[in-house]
Amino acid sequence: MRFPLRSLLLCLALCPLMPGRGVLAQDAARKPFVPQPIIAGGQVLPLYPADSPKLKREKLHEAEQYNTKGKSDKTLNVIGVHNPSIEVHLAGDDPANTGAAVIIAPGGGHQILWVGPEGGDFVPFFKKYGVSTIILRNRLRIDGYEPTTDAVNDAFQAIRLVRSHAAEWKLDPARIGIMGFSAGAELSAPTALFFDDFEKENSGSADPLAKVSPRPDFVGVIYPGPTPFTKAPETKIPKNCPPSFIASAGPGDRVHALWAADYFTAMLKAGVPNLEMHIYGNGGHGGGLTARGGIPFATWTDRYIDWFKDLGFLDKPGTPTKAAKDVEAFGKKGK
Secondary structure (H helix, E strand, O other): OOOOHHHHHHHHHHOOEEEOOOOOOHHHOOOOOOOOOOOOOOEEEEOOOOOOOOOOHHHOOOOOEEEEEOOOOEEEEEEOOOOOEEEEEOOOOOOOOOOOEEEEEOOOOOOOEOOHHHHHOHHHHHHOOOOEEEEEEOOOHHHOOOHHHHHHHHHHHHHHHHHHOHHHHOOOOOOEEEEEEHHHHHHHHHHOOOHHHHHHHOOOOOOOOOOOOOOOOOEEEEOOOOOHHHHOOOOOOOOOOOOEEEEEEOHHHHHHHHHHHHHHHHHHHHOOOOOEEEEEOOOOOOOOOOOHHHOHHHHHHHHHHHHHHHOOOOOOOOOOOHHHHHHHHHHHOOO
16 A cells, blocks of 8 residues: 555544554563554564664664554554564464465555555465465664665564474475565565575574574565665576566556566576566556456456465475475576
Protein backbone atom coordinates (compact mmCIF):
# COMPACT_ATOMS: atom_id res chain seq x y z
CA MET A 1 0.00 0.00 0.00
CA ARG A 2 1.45 3.35 -0.95
CA PHE A 3 0.26 6.95 -0.65
CA PRO A 4 1.57 10.29 -1.99
CA LEU A 5 3.74 12.06 0.58
CA ARG A 6 1.04 14.63 1.41
CA SER A 7 -1.52 11.88 2.06
CA LEU A 8 0.95 9.91 4.15
CA LEU A 9 1.71 12.92 6.34
CA LEU A 10 -2.02 13.60 6.73
CA CYS A 11 -2.59 9.96 7.69
CA LEU A 12 0.12 10.17 10.31
CA ALA A 13 -1.36 13.36 11.67
CA LEU A 14 -4.93 12.09 11.91
CA CYS A 15 -4.39 8.44 12.87
CA PRO A 16 -3.33 7.89 16.47
CA LEU A 17 0.24 6.81 16.97
CA MET A 18 -0.03 4.40 19.83
CA PRO A 19 2.84 3.51 22.12
CA GLY A 20 3.95 -0.10 21.85
CA ARG A 21 1.82 -2.42 23.92
CA GLY A 22 3.44 -4.50 26.60
CA VAL A 23 5.73 -1.79 27.99
CA LEU A 24 6.26 -2.48 31.66
CA ALA A 25 6.35 -0.03 34.54
CA GLN A 26 9.15 2.41 35.25
CA ASP A 27 11.40 -0.22 36.79
CA ALA A 28 11.60 -1.90 33.37
CA ALA A 29 11.75 1.29 31.30
CA ARG A 30 15.42 0.86 30.45
CA LYS A 31 15.15 -2.77 29.34
CA PRO A 32 15.22 -3.46 25.58
CA PHE A 33 11.79 -2.94 24.09
CA VAL A 34 10.31 -6.08 22.52
CA PRO A 35 7.00 -5.53 20.70
CA GLN A 36 3.96 -7.72 20.82
CA PRO A 37 2.89 -9.27 17.49
CA ILE A 38 0.71 -7.30 15.11
CA ILE A 39 -1.14 -10.53 14.20
CA ALA A 40 -2.50 -12.84 16.90
CA GLY A 41 -0.45 -15.97 17.39
CA GLY A 42 2.82 -14.49 16.18
CA GLN A 43 6.07 -14.96 18.04
CA VAL A 44 8.37 -11.92 18.18
CA LEU A 45 12.13 -12.35 18.48
CA PRO A 46 14.75 -9.58 18.53
CA LEU A 47 17.34 -9.92 15.77
CA TYR A 48 20.35 -9.22 17.93
CA PRO A 49 21.47 -9.77 21.52
CA ALA A 50 20.95 -6.64 23.61
CA ASP A 51 24.72 -6.09 23.83
CA SER A 52 25.28 -6.30 20.07
CA PRO A 53 27.60 -3.58 18.72
CA LYS A 54 25.18 -3.16 15.80
CA LEU A 55 22.58 -1.61 18.11
CA LYS A 56 22.29 1.83 19.67
CA ARG A 57 22.05 0.70 23.27
CA GLU A 58 20.88 4.11 24.47
CA LYS A 59 17.80 3.69 22.22
CA LEU A 60 16.88 0.07 22.91
CA HIS A 61 14.35 0.88 25.62
CA GLU A 62 12.31 3.22 23.41
CA ALA A 63 8.91 1.85 22.42
CA GLU A 64 7.86 1.51 18.81
CA GLN A 65 4.85 3.53 17.67
CA TYR A 66 1.98 1.97 15.76
CA ASN A 67 -0.50 3.53 13.37
CA THR A 68 -3.84 1.72 13.54
CA LYS A 69 -7.08 1.89 11.59
CA GLY A 70 -10.72 1.62 12.56
CA LYS A 71 -12.52 -0.32 15.25
CA SER A 72 -10.48 -3.44 14.52
CA ASP A 73 -7.38 -1.68 15.85
CA LYS A 74 -5.51 -3.28 12.95
CA THR A 75 -1.88 -2.20 12.78
CA LEU A 76 -1.02 -0.52 9.49
CA ASN A 77 2.50 0.72 10.04
CA VAL A 78 5.23 1.23 12.58
CA ILE A 79 8.06 3.68 13.26
CA GLY A 80 10.66 3.99 15.99
CA VAL A 81 12.34 0.62 15.47
CA HIS A 82 15.52 0.54 17.53
CA ASN A 83 15.45 -3.12 18.54
CA PRO A 84 14.79 -4.76 15.14
CA SER A 85 12.87 -8.00 15.25
CA ILE A 86 11.03 -10.71 13.37
CA GLU A 87 7.41 -11.75 13.91
CA VAL A 88 7.05 -15.46 13.22
CA HIS A 89 3.90 -17.18 11.93
CA LEU A 90 4.54 -20.87 11.36
CA ALA A 91 2.82 -23.52 9.29
CA GLY A 92 4.09 -25.80 12.05
CA ASP A 93 2.14 -29.05 12.48
CA ASP A 94 -0.16 -28.36 9.55
CA PRO A 95 -0.07 -31.47 7.31
CA ALA A 96 0.41 -29.12 4.35
CA ASN A 97 3.58 -27.62 5.86
CA THR A 98 6.19 -27.44 3.09
CA GLY A 99 8.98 -26.31 5.37
CA ALA A 100 9.31 -23.11 3.33
CA ALA A 101 9.47 -19.73 5.03
CA VAL A 102 9.17 -16.27 3.46
CA ILE A 103 10.69 -13.35 5.36
CA ILE A 104 8.77 -10.23 4.35
CA ALA A 105 10.46 -6.82 4.33
CA PRO A 106 7.70 -4.17 4.20
CA GLY A 107 8.10 -0.93 2.29
CA GLY A 108 7.56 2.64 3.39
CA GLY A 109 10.28 4.78 1.85
CA HIS A 110 12.58 4.16 4.84
CA GLN A 111 10.26 6.52 6.74
CA ILE A 112 7.75 3.95 7.99
CA LEU A 113 7.12 0.20 7.77
CA TRP A 114 3.82 -0.94 6.25
CA VAL A 115 3.75 -4.06 8.42
CA GLY A 116 0.02 -4.56 7.84
CA PRO A 117 -0.59 -4.48 4.07
CA GLU A 118 2.97 -5.56 3.24
CA GLY A 119 3.40 -7.95 6.14
CA GLY A 120 0.53 -9.28 8.20
CA ASP A 121 -1.83 -9.57 5.22
CA PHE A 122 0.45 -12.24 3.77
CA VAL A 123 0.23 -14.56 6.78
CA PRO A 124 -3.10 -16.21 5.77
CA PHE A 125 -2.14 -16.06 2.09
CA PHE A 126 1.03 -18.10 2.51
CA LYS A 127 -0.50 -20.40 5.13
CA LYS A 128 -2.89 -21.71 2.44
CA TYR A 129 0.16 -23.15 0.69
CA GLY A 130 1.85 -24.54 3.80
CA VAL A 131 4.38 -21.72 3.91
CA SER A 132 5.47 -19.92 7.08
CA THR A 133 5.57 -16.11 7.12
CA ILE A 134 8.07 -14.00 9.02
CA ILE A 135 7.55 -10.23 9.19
CA LEU A 136 10.75 -8.18 9.46
CA ARG A 137 10.80 -4.95 11.46
CA ASN A 138 14.04 -3.35 10.33
CA ARG A 139 15.57 -0.06 11.33
CA LEU A 140 14.63 3.08 9.38
CA ARG A 141 16.37 6.14 8.00
CA ILE A 142 13.85 8.41 9.76
CA ASP A 143 15.04 6.97 13.09
CA GLY A 144 18.70 7.69 12.31
CA TYR A 145 19.80 4.50 10.55
CA GLU A 146 21.36 3.88 7.14
CA PRO A 147 19.27 1.58 4.90
CA THR A 148 22.19 0.26 2.86
CA THR A 149 24.02 -0.95 5.96
CA ASP A 150 21.84 -1.10 9.08
CA ALA A 151 18.63 -2.24 7.36
CA VAL A 152 20.39 -4.62 4.97
CA ASN A 153 22.23 -6.13 7.95
CA ASP A 154 18.82 -6.61 9.59
CA ALA A 155 17.65 -8.56 6.54
CA PHE A 156 20.70 -10.82 6.58
CA GLN A 157 20.38 -11.31 10.33
CA ALA A 158 16.72 -12.27 9.90
CA ILE A 159 17.71 -14.99 7.43
CA ARG A 160 20.30 -16.35 9.86
CA LEU A 161 17.93 -16.21 12.82
CA VAL A 162 15.13 -18.04 11.01
CA ARG A 163 17.53 -20.69 9.68
CA SER A 164 18.97 -21.22 13.16
CA HIS A 165 15.47 -22.20 14.35
CA ALA A 166 14.69 -24.45 11.39
CA ALA A 167 14.56 -27.71 13.34
CA GLU A 168 12.55 -26.22 16.21
CA TRP A 169 10.08 -24.53 13.86
CA LYS A 170 9.78 -27.48 11.44
CA LEU A 171 11.30 -25.54 8.57
CA ASP A 172 13.48 -26.83 5.77
CA PRO A 173 16.78 -24.87 6.10
CA ALA A 174 17.11 -24.98 2.29
CA ARG A 175 13.75 -23.23 1.79
CA ILE A 176 14.23 -19.94 3.61
CA GLY A 177 14.04 -16.75 1.55
CA ILE A 178 13.00 -13.13 1.58
CA MET A 179 10.52 -10.89 -0.25
CA GLY A 180 10.83 -7.11 -0.16
CA PHE A 181 8.34 -4.43 -1.18
CA SER A 182 9.47 -1.03 -2.51
CA ALA A 183 11.99 0.17 0.10
CA GLY A 184 11.91 -3.36 1.52
CA ALA A 185 13.14 -4.60 -1.86
CA GLU A 186 16.20 -2.43 -1.27
CA LEU A 187 16.89 -4.96 1.49
CA SER A 188 15.91 -8.16 -0.30
CA ALA A 189 17.88 -7.43 -3.49
CA PRO A 190 21.27 -7.10 -1.73
CA THR A 191 20.72 -10.39 0.11
CA ALA A 192 20.92 -12.15 -3.27
CA LEU A 193 24.36 -10.63 -3.87
CA PHE A 194 26.34 -9.91 -0.73
CA PHE A 195 25.71 -12.88 1.56
CA ASP A 196 29.36 -13.97 1.41
CA ASP A 197 30.50 -10.51 2.50
CA PHE A 198 28.06 -10.49 5.41
CA GLU A 199 29.17 -13.96 6.47
CA LYS A 200 32.86 -12.95 6.49
CA GLU A 201 32.15 -9.81 8.47
CA ASN A 202 30.00 -11.63 11.03
CA SER A 203 31.93 -14.81 11.73
CA GLY A 204 33.53 -13.93 15.04
CA SER A 205 33.47 -16.42 17.89
CA ALA A 206 31.31 -14.03 19.94
CA ASP A 207 28.55 -14.07 17.32
CA PRO A 208 25.99 -16.75 18.30
CA LEU A 209 24.91 -17.13 14.65
CA ALA A 210 28.40 -17.12 13.16
CA LYS A 211 28.03 -20.61 11.67
CA VAL A 212 24.55 -20.02 10.20
CA SER A 213 24.35 -19.08 6.51
CA PRO A 214 22.81 -15.68 5.65
CA ARG A 215 22.21 -16.73 2.02
CA PRO A 216 18.51 -16.72 1.03
CA ASP A 217 17.24 -19.67 -1.02
CA PHE A 218 14.94 -17.37 -3.02
CA VAL A 219 14.36 -13.64 -3.31
CA GLY A 220 11.29 -11.52 -4.10
CA VAL A 221 11.78 -8.01 -5.48
CA ILE A 222 8.36 -6.34 -5.61
CA TYR A 223 7.92 -2.83 -7.09
CA PRO A 224 11.47 -2.12 -5.85
CA GLY A 225 13.40 0.94 -4.90
CA PRO A 226 16.86 1.23 -6.49
CA THR A 227 18.84 -2.00 -6.28
CA PRO A 228 22.65 -2.32 -6.21
CA PHE A 229 22.62 -2.55 -10.02
CA THR A 230 21.07 0.92 -10.35
CA LYS A 231 24.24 2.65 -9.19
CA ALA A 232 26.66 -0.10 -10.22
CA PRO A 233 25.39 -2.16 -13.19
CA GLU A 234 28.53 -4.31 -13.10
CA THR A 235 28.02 -5.40 -9.49
CA LYS A 236 29.49 -8.89 -9.12
CA ILE A 237 26.93 -11.67 -9.05
CA PRO A 238 27.89 -14.76 -7.03
CA LYS A 239 27.86 -18.13 -8.80
CA ASN A 240 25.46 -19.46 -6.18
CA CYS A 241 23.07 -16.53 -6.55
CA PRO A 242 19.53 -17.58 -5.54
CA PRO A 243 16.58 -17.34 -7.95
CA SER A 244 14.61 -14.10 -8.00
CA PHE A 245 11.00 -13.14 -8.71
CA ILE A 246 10.36 -9.53 -9.72
CA ALA A 247 7.02 -7.75 -10.17
CA SER A 248 5.92 -4.17 -10.73
CA ALA A 249 3.39 -2.05 -12.54
CA GLY A 250 4.90 -0.54 -15.70
CA PRO A 251 4.02 2.92 -17.09
CA GLY A 252 1.91 3.72 -14.01
CA ASP A 253 4.92 3.10 -11.77
CA ARG A 254 7.66 3.84 -14.28
CA VAL A 255 10.55 4.64 -11.92
CA HIS A 256 10.09 1.46 -9.89
CA ALA A 257 9.65 -0.57 -13.07
CA LEU A 258 12.97 0.79 -14.33
CA TRP A 259 14.64 -0.18 -11.07
CA ALA A 260 13.11 -3.64 -11.43
CA ALA A 261 14.52 -3.80 -14.96
CA ASP A 262 17.99 -2.85 -13.67
CA TYR A 263 17.95 -5.90 -11.43
CA PHE A 264 16.46 -8.24 -14.01
CA THR A 265 18.81 -7.17 -16.82
CA ALA A 266 21.97 -7.68 -14.77
CA MET A 267 20.82 -11.09 -13.55
CA LEU A 268 19.72 -12.14 -17.04
CA LYS A 269 23.06 -11.11 -18.56
CA ALA A 270 24.81 -13.27 -15.98
CA GLY A 271 22.57 -16.22 -16.80
CA VAL A 272 21.24 -16.65 -13.25
CA PRO A 273 18.74 -19.53 -13.42
CA ASN A 274 15.04 -19.36 -12.58
CA LEU A 275 14.83 -15.59 -12.92
CA GLU A 276 11.28 -14.33 -13.53
CA MET A 277 9.87 -10.82 -13.97
CA HIS A 278 6.36 -9.45 -14.53
CA ILE A 279 5.86 -5.83 -15.57
CA TYR A 280 2.17 -5.00 -15.87
CA GLY A 281 0.66 -2.52 -18.33
CA ASN A 282 -1.83 -1.06 -15.86
CA GLY A 283 -1.46 -0.18 -12.20
CA GLY A 284 0.32 2.11 -9.76
CA HIS A 285 2.80 1.78 -6.94
CA GLY A 286 2.22 -0.40 -3.92
CA GLY A 287 -0.86 -2.30 -2.92
CA GLY A 288 0.41 -5.57 -1.49
CA LEU A 289 -2.39 -8.12 -1.85
CA THR A 290 -5.14 -5.65 -2.79
CA ALA A 291 -7.48 -6.50 -5.68
CA ARG A 292 -6.72 -3.25 -7.59
CA GLY A 293 -10.11 -3.34 -9.27
CA GLY A 294 -9.40 -6.69 -10.89
CA ILE A 295 -6.57 -5.59 -13.21
CA PRO A 296 -3.88 -8.18 -14.12
CA PHE A 297 -1.40 -6.58 -11.70
CA ALA A 298 -3.64 -7.90 -8.90
CA THR A 299 -2.65 -11.46 -9.90
CA TRP A 300 1.10 -11.08 -9.33
CA THR A 301 0.82 -13.25 -6.21
CA ASP A 302 -0.64 -16.08 -8.30
CA ARG A 303 2.34 -15.82 -10.62
CA TYR A 304 4.62 -15.91 -7.58
CA ILE A 305 3.04 -19.14 -6.35
CA ASP A 306 3.37 -20.62 -9.87
CA TRP A 307 7.07 -19.77 -9.81
CA PHE A 308 7.51 -20.98 -6.24
CA LYS A 309 5.85 -24.30 -6.99
CA ASP A 310 7.80 -24.80 -10.22
CA LEU A 311 11.07 -24.45 -8.30
CA GLY A 312 10.08 -27.15 -5.82
CA PHE A 313 9.54 -25.02 -2.74
CA LEU A 314 6.05 -26.45 -2.24
CA ASP A 315 7.22 -30.07 -2.44
CA LYS A 316 7.58 -32.36 0.56
CA PRO A 317 10.02 -30.92 3.15
CA GLY A 318 13.54 -32.27 2.84
CA THR A 319 13.23 -32.97 -0.88
CA PRO A 320 15.99 -31.23 -2.87
CA THR A 321 14.39 -28.40 -4.83
CA LYS A 322 14.77 -27.69 -8.53
CA ALA A 323 16.05 -24.28 -7.46
CA ALA A 324 18.92 -25.80 -5.46
CA LYS A 325 19.84 -28.21 -8.27
CA ASP A 326 19.89 -25.41 -10.82
CA VAL A 327 21.99 -23.16 -8.58
CA GLU A 328 24.50 -25.98 -8.15
CA ALA A 329 24.65 -26.59 -11.91
CA PHE A 330 25.08 -22.87 -12.60
CA GLY A 331 27.91 -22.67 -10.09
CA LYS A 332 29.82 -25.42 -11.89
CA LYS A 333 29.77 -23.58 -15.23
CA GLY A 334 33.08 -22.09 -16.25
CA LYS A 335 35.06 -24.01 -13.65
